[in-house]
Every structure is written in C-alpha cells, then in structure tokens.
Amino acid sequence: LADKGYFSQPDIKDTIDLGAEPIMPKTDTSSSEKKGIFNRSLFKYDANKDIYLCPAGNELQNRMQVFEQGKYLDVYFNHIACRDCKIRSQCTNSKKDPRRIRRWVHEVLTEEMLQKLKNEPELMLHRKQTVEHPFGTIKLWMGATHLLTRGLKSVGTEISLHVLAYNFRRMITIMGVNGKRLAKCTCQ
Ligand code: SF4
Numbered sequence: 001l002a003d004k005g006y007f008s009q010p011d012i013k014d015t016i017d018l019g020a021e022p023i024m025p026k027t028d029t030s031s032s033e034k035k036g037i038f039n040r041s042l043f044k045y046d047a048n049k050d051i052y053l054c055p056a057g058n059e060l061q062n063r064m065q066v067f068e069q070g071k072y073l074d075v076y077f078n079h080i081a082c083r084d085c086k087i088r089s090q091c092t093n094s095k096k097d098p099r100r101i102r103r104w105v106h107e108v109l110t111e112e113m114l115q116k117l118k119n120e121p122e123l124m125l126h127r128k129q130t131v132e133h134p135f136g137t138i139k140l141w142m143g144a145t146h147l148l149t150r151g152l153k154s155v156g157t158e159i160s161l162h163v164l165a166y167n168f169r170r171m172i173t174i175m176g177v178n179g180k181r182l183a184k185c186t187c188q
Contacts, residue, residue, distance in 0.1 A: 001127035010070060012113060013106050023123055026114055038091050043101050047108070052076045052101045056085055060101055073102040134170075138162050 002024040015022040030040040043052045043060070052060040058081035062074045082088060082098035092099040104110070117123060142162070149158045 001123060001131060003124075003127070009104050009106070009110060012109055016109060021113075023113060023117055025117060025124070026110065035093060036090075037093060038099075040101060045103070045107075045111075052103075054078075054081070054099065055091065056081070056087055058082075058085070060099075062103075065105075066102070068102075072105045074105060076101045076103065134163075134166055138166055141166075 002022065004025040004027045007024050007027050012022050012024075028039075028041070032039045038055050042055045045052055046059075049059070050062050054060055058078055060076040060078045060081075062076050064075045066073050066075055077098040077100045079098050082092065085091065147155055147158050149155050
C-alpha cells in the first residue's frame with residue numbers, strides 16, 4: 001500500500017512480477033488541461049476492440065508503438081475523424097496532426113489496481129493507520145526536526161536506528177517486559 005507520490009508504472013509491474021500486489025492511487029500527470037484541451041481521462045478505452053472512444057464519440061485506433069522513458073507505449077489516433085471534427089479546437093492545439101492517446105502496453109495492470117482501490121477504498125485508510133503512523137510517531141520523537149546526517153548511506157543508518165528504537169518501544173507496549181527491569185537510558 002503506497003500513496004500517490006509513489007505511483008510508477010514500471011514499479012507496479014516489477015512488484016507484480018515479484019509476486020506481490022501493489023495498491024496506490026494514480027496521480028493525474030496529464031498536461032492537457034493546462035494546454036486548454038480535453039483531459040486524457042475523457043478518452044475511454046475499449047479492451048474488446050483495442051480502441052479509445054474520444055469525446056466526440058469517434059474511435060481512435062492503435063496505429064503505432066513508441067518507446068519513451070523506458071516504456072513501450074501504443075499510440076491511438078484517427079486522422080480522418082480529427083480532420084473533420086467540429087470540436088477539434090477543444091481537443092488539440094495542432095493545426096494538422098490528429099489527437100494522439102498513448103497507452104502503456106501493460107496499462108491493464110494499472111487499471112486493475114485502480115479498480116481494486118475503487119472497490120475497496122478502506123485500503124488507503126488501512127495504510128494511514130499502519131504505514132504512516134510509525135513515521136508520524138518517529139518524527140514526533142525526533143522533535144519534528146531534520147535528520148542529523150547527510151548522504152544516502154548515513155541517512156539510511158540514522159533512519160534504521162530510529163526504526164529499531166520504534167520497534168523496541170512498540171514491542172514493549174504490546175508485550176510488556178515480563179517483570180524485567182529496563183536499564184535506564186543515559187542518553188536523554
Ligand atoms: S479532435 Fe479527434 S480525438 Fe478529438 S474529439 Fe475530435 S475526433 Fe475525437
């Protein structure tokens with residue numbers, strides 16, 4: 001369970017390939033709205049026909065494949081429909097090219113994950129209560145200040161010590177100390 005800051009399609013596939021089931025919300029990274037054109041979410045994918053249905057109700061076919069940012073993407077468009085489209089100015093800023101929709105070749109993995117999250121919204125609440133809680137507590141113990149070290153290796157060690165201390169305190173809270181006395185910490 002992760003929050004949307006961790007959304008990464010290659011990571012989702014890698015996690016599934018390892019035999020685990022990732023769940024996280026998707027960030028809307030589409031720049032279409034900023035450009036003043038239809039958001040990608042308005043284009044509906046039809047898996048049976050392998051086409052996108054655009055806001056004007058036309059079918060955009062799978063025409064080519066590209067490799068971008070480490071991913072294979074299918075590209076969907078329909079030259080003729082876009083050329084004659086009455087709402088073209090709301091859909092693309094290009095004078096001659098049709099609107100193109102890119103789809104990651106493993107997009108179905110993302111879709112299934114998002115559908116599961118939609119069906120079970122309590123999963124994110126579960127994450128808040130289990131995953132975020134320790135970080136909030138550790139931050140509070142640290143006095144909501146910065147880490148003392150710099151660099152991945154040193155920060156990793158510092159955080160590991162915080163987590164170790166957290167786990168000890170958590171175990172003591174849950175299991176008690178069975179009559180044993182704890183040595184008084186001299187570092188505080
Ligand atoms: S411009 Fe093309 S993709 Fe956009 S709504 Fe019109 S036909 Fe559909």
